[in-house]
Structure formats: structure tokens, C-alpha cells
Amino acid sequence: MSSFARTDTSVLGRWWWTVDRWTLIALVILMALGGVLMLAASPAAADRIGIGSFQLAQRQLALLPFALMIVIGASLLSPRGVRRCAVVGLLVTTVLLVLTLLTGTEIKGASRWLNIAGFSLQPSEFIKPFFAVSIAWILAMAKSDPKVPGIPIALGIWLVIVALLLLQPDLGQSVLITAIGGVQLFLAGLPMLWVALLAALGVAALFGAYFSLPHVAARIDGFLDPAAGDRYQINRSMEAFMNGGFFGRGPGEGTVKAHLPDAHSDFIFAVAGEEMGLIACLVIVSLFAFVVLRGFTHLLGESSLFVMLASSGLLAQFGLQALINMGSALHLIPTKGMTLPFISYGGSSLLALAMGMGMVLALTRRRVSMGEAI
Amino acid sequence: MTIRVHQHDRIGGPGDGSPRFDRQGSGRDSEQPGKPCHPCGLDRHIDQSSYTVLDGTVKQALEVGKTRLIATGLVLTVAFFAIGVRLVDLTLLQDSGRTSAKHAATQFSGDQVRGDITDRNGVILATSLPTASLFADARLVPDPELAARELHRILPGKPQAELFAKLKSSKQFVWLKRHLTPRQQVQINGLGIPGLNFRREQRRFYPHGALTAHAVGFTSIDNQGLAGVEQSFDELLTGTAEPLQLSLDVRIQHILAEELSGAMSEFRAVGAAGMVYDVRNGEVVAMVSLPSYDPNDAGNAVDDARFNRATLGVYEMGSVFKLFTTAMALDEGVVSVNDGYDTTDPIRAGRFTIRDYKPKKRWLSIPEILIYSSNIGTVHMAMEAGTSKQKAFLSNLGLTRPASFELSEIGRPRFPSKWREINTMTISYGHGISVSPLQLVRAAGALVNGGELKSASLIKRSPDELVTGTRVISKETSRQMRRLMRLVVLHGTGRKANAEGFMVGGKTGTADKLRNGRYVRNARMSSFLGAFPMNDPRYVVFAMIDEPKGTKETHGFATGGWVAAPVIKRLVERMGPLVALEPIDDGADDDRIEQLLVEVQARAGGQSLASQ
Numbered sequence: 001m002s003s004f005a006r007t008d009t010s011v012l013g014r015w016w017w018t019v020d021r022w023t024l025i026a027l028v029i030l031m032a033l034g035g036v037l038m039l040a041a042s043p044a045a046a047d048r049i050g051i052g053s054f055q056l057a058q059r060q061l062a063l064l065p066f067a068l069m070i071v072i073g074a075s076l077l078s079p080r081g082v083r084r085c086a087v088v089g090l091l092v093t094t095v096l097l098v099l100t101l102l103t104g105t106e107i108k109g110a111s112r113w114l115n116i117a118g119f120s121l122q123p124s125e126f127i128k129p130f131f132a133v134s135i136a137w138i139l140a141m142a143k144s145d146p147k148v149p150g151i152p153i154a155l156g157i158w159l160v161i162v163a164l165l166l167l168q169p170d171l172g173q174s175v176l177i178t179a180i181g182g183v184q185l186f187l188a189g190l191p192m193l194w195v196a197l198l199a200a201l202g203v204a205a206l207f208g209a210y211f212s213l214p215h216v217a218a219r220i221d222g223f224l225d226p227a228a229g230d231r232y233q234i235n236r237s238m239e240a241f242m243n244g245g246f247f248g249r250g251p252g253e254g255t256v257k258a259h260l261p262d263a264h265s266d267f268i269f270a271v272a273g274e275e276m277g278l279i280a281c282l283v284i285v286s287l288f289a290f291v292v293l294r295g296f297t298h299l300l301g302e303s304s305l306f307v308m309l310a311s312s313g314l315l316a317q318f319g320l321q322a323l324i325n326m327g328s329a330l331h332l333i334p335t336k337g338m339t340l341p342f343i344s345y346g347g348s349s350l351l352a353l354a355m356g357m358g359m360v361l362a363l364t365r366r367r368v369s370m371g372e373a374i
Numbered sequence: 375m376t377i378r379v380h381q382h383d384r385i386g387g388p389g390d391g392s393p394r395f396d397r398q399g400s401g402r403d404s405e406q407p408g409k410p411c412h413p414c415g416l417d418r419h420i421d422q423s424s425y426t427v428l429d430g431t432v433k434q435a436l437e438v439g440k441t442r443l444i445a446t447g448l449v450l451t452v453a454f455f456a457i458g459v460r461l462v463d464l465t466l467l468q469d470s471g472r473t474s475a476k477h478a479a480t481q482f483s484g485d486q487v488r489g490d491i492t493d494r495n496g497v498i499l500a501t502s503l504p505t506a507s508l509f510a511d512a513r514l515v516p517d518p519e520l521a522a523r524e525l526h527r528i529l530p531g532k533p534q535a536e537l538f539a540k541l542k543s544s545k546q547f548v549w550l551k552r553h554l555t556p557r558q559q560v561q562i563n564g565l566g567i568p569g570l571n572f573r574r575e576q577r578r579f580y581p582h583g584a585l586t587a588h589a590v591g592f593t594s595i596d597n598q599g600l601a602g603v604e605q606s607f608d609e610l611l612t613g614t615a616e617p618l619q620l621s622l623d624v625r626i627q628h629i630l631a632e633e634l635s636g637a638m639s640e641f642r643a644v645g646a647a648g649m650v651y652d653v654r655n656g657e658v659v660a661m662v663s664l665p666s667y668d669p670n671d672a673g674n675a676v677d678d679a680r681f682n683r684a685t686l687g688v689y690e691m692g693s694v695f696k697l698f699t700t701a702m703a704l705d706e707g708v709v710s711v712n713d714g715y716d717t718t719d720p721i722r723a724g725r726f727t728i729r730d731y732k733p734k735k736r737w738l739s740i741p742e743i744l745i746y747s748s749n750i751g752t753v754h755m756a757m758e759a760g761t762s763k764q765k766a767f768l769s770n771l772g773l774t775r776p777a778s779f780e781l782s783e784i785g786r787p788r789f790p791s792k793w794r795e796i797n798t799m800t801i802s803y804g805h806g807i808s809v810s811p812l813q814l815v816r817a818a819g820a821l822v823n824g825g826e827l828k829s830a831s832l833i834k835r836s837p838d839e840l841v842t843g844t845r846v847i848s849k850e851t852s853r854q855m856r857r858l859m860r861l862v863v864l865h866g867t868g869r870k871a872n873a874e875g876f877m878v879g880g881k882t883g884t885a886d887k888l889r890n891g892r893y894v895r896n897a898r899m900s901s902f903l904g905a906f907p908m909n910d911p912r913y914v915v916f917a918m919i920d921e922p923k924g925t926k927e928t929h930g931f932a933t934g935g936w937v938a939a940p941v942i943k944r945l946v947e948r949m950g951p952l953v954a955l956e957p958i959d960d961g962a963d964d965d966r967i968e969q970l971l972v973e974v975q976a977r978a979g980g981q982s983l984a985s986q
Contacts, residue, residue, distance in 0.1 A: 143432050242464060
């Protein structure tokens with residue numbers, strides 16, 4: 001693959017020399033690790049729901065090449081292409097979110113999935129990257145043209161999406177969307193007074209959720225008080241890490257997946273800990289940290305506000321999802337269902353993250369053009 | 375260097391005549407003359423005058439953004455670092471060796487004592503026995519095959535293949551057999567196989583087995599409470615030597631269970647439930663759900679046996695509900711005991727027709743409506759009181775909320791979310807509302823104890839504890855209800871419950887069961903809800919037989935009066951002496967009560983004439 005000549009000016013040739021290959025490699029390694037873990041973790045879940053042992057793994061593995069194609073395909077886009085794609089995507093996914101509420105199938109008490117041509121699709125996964133890019137565009141535009149009321153438009157979009165998500169209900173994704181938007185507002189130069197105010201508002205909202213939503217209260221109580229609530233999952237998860245030790249028990253040798261219903265999605269990190277051990281887990285953490293921090297470092301030299309905001313939003317999504325998932329499994333934060341990017345089971349999550357990271361690669365490609373790159 | 379980079383500049387590619395722009399910023403890229411810049415740009419026209427100003431703003435924004443990006447990056451770095459530290463902490467520093475076993479041991483069983491559970495008189499219902507359990511550190515077992523063969527000889531219940539697989543697994547900790555007998559322990563010790571170890575454990579044992587299974591519940595092999603009081607008081611029982619004293623009296627429990635299971639087999643029923651409830655302080659003295667199961671072997675119990683019909687099951691109770699309707703009508707002053715209704719005509723409401731089971735086809739006084747269990751008369755009473763009053767009254771009696779009780783197996787009552795007129799009618803005689811026996815006896819207690827609803831308890835209350843309740847009916851209404859209930863047993867459908875000398879009062883109920891939303895004729899729930907002694911009630915007694923079939927002795931009838939009332943009679947006769955109630959000559963009291971009927975009927979003569 002590295003055989004493109006430096007002077008090759010074909011689309012792919014130019015792509016190869018301008019794209020951030022290290023990040024691309026990190027993503028490919030993450031996907032590969034995800035594939036291995038899927039083979040280990042999903043048969044238990046598949047047996048539980050009574051389908052063929054490797055059917056879930058097959059579904060996920062079949063999607064991996066598509067995910068890679070999406071990453072590469074999206075990274076071929078120009079910044080303007082990314083922006084267009086995101087705005088159209090945002091409109092479409094918003095419509096899909098509405099459709100989910102109207103016709104979606106209810107699974108585990110929430111209607112988050114939409115059946116389209118035999119595939120079940122989770123629009124809330126796809127809306128995150130589109131949201132990040134669109135908000136970045138609006139905020140960047142407002143900076144260059146004071147006539148554009150950037151913050152009110154951004155808040156309006158945020159409000160609509162969070163309302164739709166809360167109706168499902170999907171508190172986790174709402175919090176994540178809010179965090180992404182918050183990071184972008186912060187980076188776009190929101191006055192510190194407002195930052196403090198919004199942070200206080202966020203804390204207040206958390207307290208509000210604790211006191212008004214019983215299942216949130218149960219999760220947080222369970223986190224704070226070892227004796228309270230249902231700690232079954234988190235105890236099994238922590239045991240998995242302890243059992244794994246330094247080198248793990250070897251792929252397929254773990255037992256946690258038999259006890260945790262969500263071992264293939266929300267608790268896949270525990271399976272990694274048990275079967276691959278500390279070393280592999282540290283590698284996974286490092287890969288996530290590498291992608292995020294390398295991206296951020298790259299953005300320090302960026303001259304386009306749009307690119308900076310969009311990329312940091314997408315990277316924040318990627319990083320926060322990883323942190324929340326791993327933090328839950330390690331009992332650092334209350335458990336919150338969130339996929340581990342590129343590793344957890346879930347087609348929508350995989351493809352949407354591929355889209356998002358492809359966009360990051362596209363935006364951080366070395367460009368001749370400097371300044372506003374919209 | 376002036377910066378004039380702007381969107382406007384990049385509307386087109388090279389050669390479209392738009393101005394080229396100067397270098398700016400990073401300097402990462404060498405300028406490549408002739409290389410096309412990306413075709414990006416906004417098709418918005420921005421007038422030239424705002425150029426430099428805007429450029430400044432954008433640049434400033436970029437700088438602020440980058441500073442903040444560093445801050446954000448630092449926060450994320452710290453977070454990723456925390457994850458890494460936590461990983462090391464969990465996997466390496468938390469004594470990873472045999473954690474899962476140690477975890478299980480310290481957290482769930484091991485040497486930790488678990489308190490006994492006793493009945494109200496101190497009879498042990500659940501206790502813990504010390505046992506030894508066998509585990510292996512499979513890495514240390516030299517010859518797994520030989521060890522498996524030897525162990526299988528001592529533990530024939532464990533397949534040799536399973537033992538072999540475990541011993542060969544090279545796991546640091548694997549259970550081979552929990553709770554060995556002392557003989558097995560000595561024999562295994564005698565084998566002298568390295569890597570085999572014993573752990574002292576406590577095994578939960580239930581001397582009364584199935585008799586108190588639903589109240590006491592059971593634990594997992596790790597002594598975690600999984601059902602009944604074992605579950606709801608799990609935390610309290612763990613780590614204390616103090617016994618937990620229940621309100622149950624195992625003797626009365628035994629009588630109730632024996633009588634109910636006798637009726638179950640006599641009438642070939644599928645299940646039964648019964649309760650004895652102290653109306654003065656809310657204690658549940660006996661609580662039976664049949665079929666039951668052996669809590670010492672709860673793992674093999676079928677679901678139906680584990681299901682607690684007394685607290686978790688909710689049922690349409692049928693005519694016993696007429697007691698509540700009557701109490702409501704009397705307490706609200708809608709009727710007096712001297713009133714009555716013409717029950718000649720069935721009531722038509724929409725597509726329903728409400729008839730009497732044994733129509734009298736005449737004017738019936740209130741006592742007669744209960745005595746003959748007239749649906750029509752009861753519906754008239756309820757309709758006169760009205761829907762909202764009925765709803766409020768049943769709610770005051772705690773019949774529309776799950777009972778608050780010391781078990782987690784509590785059923786949620788079912789009733790129409792939209793309480794229409796037709797619902798008021800059917801609910802008045804106990805159809806269209808499902809409640810648990812626990813809710814029923816508690817509410818009945820309030821009808822007879824002077825009108826106060828007490829909180830039910832499965833835990834023994836101190837004899838001097840004054841349990842106050844909430845008043846739901848007046849003392850006078852309660853007095854009248856006692857007389858009416860006694861009349862039903864003296865003259866009505868409940869005659870077979872009349873335990874001589876104990877002044878039993880009550881009401882029979884026979885409800886057709888619902889299957890797939892339709893009432894089926896041949897499957898019914900037959901019950902008796904009563905109290906004794908009616909001159910100064912101490913206990914509410916309830917018996918319910920699920921799908922009894924009529925016998926030759928009952929002339930094919932399987933109604934509450936034929937099936938459940940005799941259970942109550944024998945229960946009261948046998949438990950009376952145990953609770954220090956002497957049989958009395960009830961003649962004098964009964965005469966006074968019957969006087970009521972005589973008076974009412976004397977007036978009824980006039981009434982029925984008037985109604986014609």
C-alpha cells in the first residue's frame with residue numbers, strides 16, 4: 001500500500017500522502033481487537049438468546065470491512081464534503097429519530113431501533129458525528145460573520161435532538177450529545193462565566209435526574225454504596241479483571257461472559273481484561289488515548305476554526321464513549337450503557353463511529369489551503 | 375504578515391480569477407505552486423470592508439480555541455491515565471490470586487454466621503449448620519485422573535468426568551462439592567491428595583421444610599437470601615447471631631396447611647391459600663400457599679410451588695367483596711340495616727346482565743342480601759353510593775395498592791384504570807378487581823376490629839405494643855358488620871363454617887376464573903373470609919381453594935360454602951384452644967344478633983308489601 005509515489009497525484013495517491021496514517025493504523029488495530037473479542041464474548045450472548053453460537057460474531061465481523069471502507073471513504077472527502085455530508089446526515093437522522101418514536105420496535109423498555117430493509121438501525125448512534133460537525137460549522141460561521149446567530153441555532157439543534165432522545169428514552173446518548181456540544185461551545189470561546197454557569201447547570205441536571213428518575217438514582221446509589229442496589233454486573237466485571245491478571249486467561253478462557261448479559265457490548269472491556277489481561281487492556285486504553293490526543297495535537301496547528309471545532313467534537317465523542325465504557329466496567333463511574341468504539345457489539349455504533357473517525361481523518365489531512373476551510 | 379485569508383477568497387479553484395491568498399499560520403505545508411487548493415468556500419458574499427476585522431475575530435477565536443483545546447486534552451489525558459491506573463490497581467494490586475473464590479467466600483458465606491429465623495414461640499424455622507466444602511487448587515493436583523476416580527468413589531453424586539475436567543483445568547480455585555457430610559470429609563482427607571482443600575461453610579437448614587417455605591423463603595448455596603424473609607431481611611440476618619422472630623405460629627400454620635391440603639385433595643383442586651390474621655395488631659399468625667416446596671431443595675421446586683398465592687397472587691375474590699360494599703353503604707349512610715332492595719329483576723347494563731346465583735325474586739333486606747349473597751341487592755347498594763365513593767372506600771381499605779409487607783413477593787392489585795359504572799357494579803360483588811389474600815384479610819380486619827386498618831406484619835410484635843391504625847369505618851358500622859357476618863354463618867351460605875362455641879362470622883365467595891379474558895364456568899376460586907369470635911374478634915381467617923371440583927358428598931357443588939367454609943370450621947375448632955379461646959355458649963349472643971334479623975324481617979313484611 002505504501003507504494004504510492006510521492007509524486008502520484010491521483011486521488012488515492014494524494015490521500016495516502018496527506019492522511020494521518022498513524023491514526024488510521026490505530027483504528028485498524030482497534031477493529032481487529034474488537035473482532036477477536038467478539039469471537040470470544042458473543043457466543044455466550046448468542047446462546048442466551050437462542051441463535052447459533054457464532055451468529056452475533058458473524059454479523060459483526062461481516063460489518064468490519066464495511067466499517068473500514070466507510071473510514072477510508074469518508075477520509076477522502078474534502079472539508080466541505082464533510083460539512084455537506086454532516087448537514088444532510090443530521091437532517092436525515094433527525095427524521096429517523098422521529099420515525100423511531102412513531103414506529104420503532106421496543107427493546108428493553110426503550111424504542112431506539114428502526115427496521116429498515118431487514119436491518120435494525122439505531123439512528124441515535126449516527127446522529128452523534130453529524131451533530132458534532134454541523135455544530136462546528138455553525139459556530140465557526142458565527143465567528144466569521146457576526147450576523148449569524150450561532151449559539152441560538154446550535155442550542156436549538158441540541159434541544160430538538162436531546163428532546164427526541166429523551167423521548168425514547170435514551171439518557172446516555174443525550175448526555176453524550178450534550179457533552180460533545182459543550183466541549184465545542186467551550187472551544188469556540190464561550191466566555192468563562194458562561195462555562196461556569198453551564199457546568200453548574202449540568203451538575204444541577206444530574207441532581208435533578210437523580211431525584212426524579214428512579215433508575216438513575218438506583219444506578220448512582222449502587223455506585224456509591226457497596227451494599228445498595230443491584231451490584232451484580234459490576235461485581236462480576238471487577239472479578240473479571242482480577243481473574244485476568246497480567247496476561248489474562250487466554251482468548252476464550254474467560255467466564256465473565258457467561259454471567260454478564262451485556263458482556264459483548266457494555267462490558268466487553270471486562271472480557272478483554274479477563275481473557276487478554278492487563279497488558280492488552282493497557283494497549284486498548286493507549287490506542288484510544290493515542291487517537292484522541294494525536295488528533296488534538298494535530299489541531300493545534302490547524303488554521304481553520306471549522307476544522308478545529310468539528311474534529312475536536314468528533315474526537316471528544318470517540319474519547320468520551322471509550323472513557324465512559326471503560327470507566328463503567330472498572331467501577332470508576334456509575335454504569336452507563338455505552339459502546340466501546342470499534343470493539344463493542346453493535347452494527348449501528350460501528351458504522352457510525354467509522355463515519356465519524358473517517359471525517360476526522362478527512363479534516364486532519366494535510367491541506368494546502370489554510371484558513372477557513374469550509 | 376497581514377492575513378487576508380477568507381472564505382471569499384476560495385470560492386473557486388485556480389484560474390477563476392479570484393485573488394490568491396497569502397500564507398498564514400502553521401507553515402506545515404510547503405507552498406506548491408500550481409497545486410490546486412481544495413475547492414471549498416461559502417457562496418456567500420461578504421463585503422470587503424469587514425474583512426480585516428473578521429479575520430481578526432476568527433484568528434482570535436482560533437487562538438482561544440487552541441488554548442482551550444490543550445486544557446481539554448489535558449483533562450482527557452488525566453482520564454485515560456486514571457483508567458490505566460485503575461486497571462493496574464484491579465488486576466495486580468487487589469491480590470488477584472484467588473480473588474473470585476475469596477470474594478465469594480468473604481462476601482457470601484464462609485464463616486459468617488447467619489441468624490436463625492424462628493416462629494412467634496421460638497420454634498426454629500431456619501438455622502445454619504456448619505459444614506465443610508471441598509475445593510481444589512487444580513494447579514497443585516499431580517494426577518487429575520487418579521484424583522477424579524478416587525473422589526468419584528467417595529462422592530458418587532458427582533460424575534467422574536466432571537471432576538476430572540475441574541481437576542485438570544489448572545484453575546487456582548474450583549469448587550468440587552459443597553457441603554460434604556462429615557464422613558465424606560474424613561474419607562477425602564484420608565486420600566491425601568495435594569491441592570484438595572476444605573472450606574468451612576454454613577449451610578442453611580429448614581427443619582419445618584415446606585410448611586413455612588413461602589414465609590421463610592430460602593437462600594442460595596452462598597447463603598444469599600433469594601426468597602421470603604430470607605431475602606427481605608438478608609442484610610439483617612447476615613452477620614448477626616440474633617434470631618429473627620416471625621409472627622407465625624407454627625402450630626396454627628400446621629393446622630391451616632393440613633386443612634387446606636385436605637380440602638385440596640378432597641376436591642381435586644390445583645392450589646389453595648389461607649391466612650390467619652390478628653385483627654388487633656396486624657400480625658400474620660399463619661400464611662399458607664399450596665402447593666408448597668421444600669426450601670432445603672429449592673432449586674428443584676417448580677415455579678407453581680414457589681409462587682406465593684397468599685401475597686403475590688391476586689385474584690378476583692367474588693362475593694366476599696360484598697362485605698366491603700355493605701360496609702361502605704352502611705358507613706356512608708346510604709342504607710341502614712333495616713333497608714333493602716327488590717331483587718326480582720336482573721340488572722341490565724350494556725351487554726351484561728347481572729343475576730343472582732340462587733334468585734329469591736323478592737325484596738331482600740340488607741342482612742338477607744348478605745345471607746343469600748344477592749348480586750342484585752349488592753349492585754343496588756353500590757350504585758346508590760356511587761363510583762367515586764366506592765373507589766375511595768376500597769382505596770382506604772388498601773385494596774388498590776400493593777400491600778406493604780415484609781416480603782418482596784407482593785402482588786399488585788388489578789382493577790380498571792377507568793372505573794366506569796359497569797365496573798362499579800361488578801366490583802361490588804368482587805369481579806373486575808383482583809387483590810391478594812393478604813390485602814383481603816387486612817381489610818377484613820378493619821371491618822370487624824372497630825374500624826381501624828392496621829399495618830400487616832410478618833414479624834412478631836411485642837404484646838404491649840399498641841398498633842394504631844387508620845380509621846376506615848365507624849365503630850358502629852364495625853359492630854353492625856360483625857352482626858351481619860355472624861348472621862351469614864348462622865343462616866346463610868356460610869353455615870358450614872360454624873365452629874360451635876367460637877362465634878364464627880364471615881362470607882363465602884365463589885368466583886369464576888378468567889382464562890384468556892373470558893370467564894370459564896368450570897374453573898372457580900372458592901373461598902371463605904371470616905373472623906372469630908364475633909362478640910370480640912381476635913382473628914380474621916381466610917381459606918381459598920383454587921379450582922375445586924364438586925364431589926358426591928357436596929352434590930356436585932364446589933362453591934365457597936361447600937369447599938372453603940368447612941376448612942374454616944375445622945381450623946377454628948383446632949386453633950381456638952391453642953390461642954386460649956375457650957368455647958363459649960354462644961346462645962345468648964346469637965339470640966341478640968338474630969333479633970336483628972327478626973326485626974328487619976318484621977319491617978320487611980311492610981316493605982315488600984309496599985314495593986308491590
